[in-house]
Amino acid sequence: MPLAPPSRRSLKHTRSIQIEAYAREDGLWDIDAQITDVKPREVRLESGARPAGSPVHDLRLRLTIDTEFNVVDAQSASDAVPYPGYCDTIGPAYRRLVGLNLARGFRHGVKERLGGIQGCTHLTELAQVLPTAAIQAFAGEVIDTRGAGQHSEKPFQLDRCHALRTDGPAVARYYPRWVVKTPAEAPSN
Template sequence: MPLSTPVSRRALRHSRVIDVQAYVRDDGLWDIDARITDIKSYDATLASGPRPAGTPLHDLHLRITVDRELTIVEAEAASDAVPYPGFCDTIGPAYSALIGLNLLKNFRRDLKQRLAGIAGCTHLTELAQVLPTATVQAFAGDVWSTRDGENADLSHEKPFQLDKCHALRTDGGAVAQYYPRWVAKV
């Protein structure tokens, strides 16, 4: 279902795009490549100089490599467009601080402890916050069985996705319909 029709005419002024792609590697590890891009629809004047409409203010990349337990074993960041060239684009090496963190074990808290404020880039650190759910989506059905479809009720283990969101709560209709074995008994 789409959003409602806007109540007033409007003009696009800013666009932020976040893109995350997950790749399985030949060595069994996974690369998660994330990118954030900010673009103004008008000519903008920054302290560092003018930016023509359509030119990225931010074009930042973050790659983490994770094992099958979602522990980060490699991390790197790169900046193709920044508002303060020669300054913003020097923070990339700091993102090696992500190595050793686990995407499922207090990742967002630990990320902020390591890279918040002047220890990191606001935009790269914000981008990193989407990595846990994006990686879970990549692993679902590929690394982790979601036990969907015909064999959903053959396993003795509760599917990992149950009770992780509103729709898949074990006392709800979706679980009753698609995972009847796991409906919570009241």
């Protein structure tokens, strides 16, 4: 279902986030992320004016991970920033992501290692969306997401969102082996 029709409005800002995942020939994966902020009008900053349509932010973050979601390398680049010579010096700090695991405590680790003045607000925010992007990249490639009867382990995605809760109708329909009956539904002895 689409969003409700908007009232009359004019575009003031566009933030774009793009994430691409690549399987490498060495068995590792690169998760490349980019965030851009663009305004349709000239922006006057303390550091100088930015022409309409040129990025105020154009930032990139690459995490190299293994198939267990461990971050084995991290790098960042700042191609457009509001304060050149200042914003773009924080890039090496993102090596602090090495050793974190995207599937276990990653967001907390990012805040702890790069929150506030320890990092760039935008790169740190971008890092926060990478766990689910990596899971999507691994789905069907590294992680078996099928729930057919021959699998002995519960599919990874179950109980990770509202739709795929094991006591819900989607799991009952698509993953019946893994459905959990609520006390009211369970047969009594």
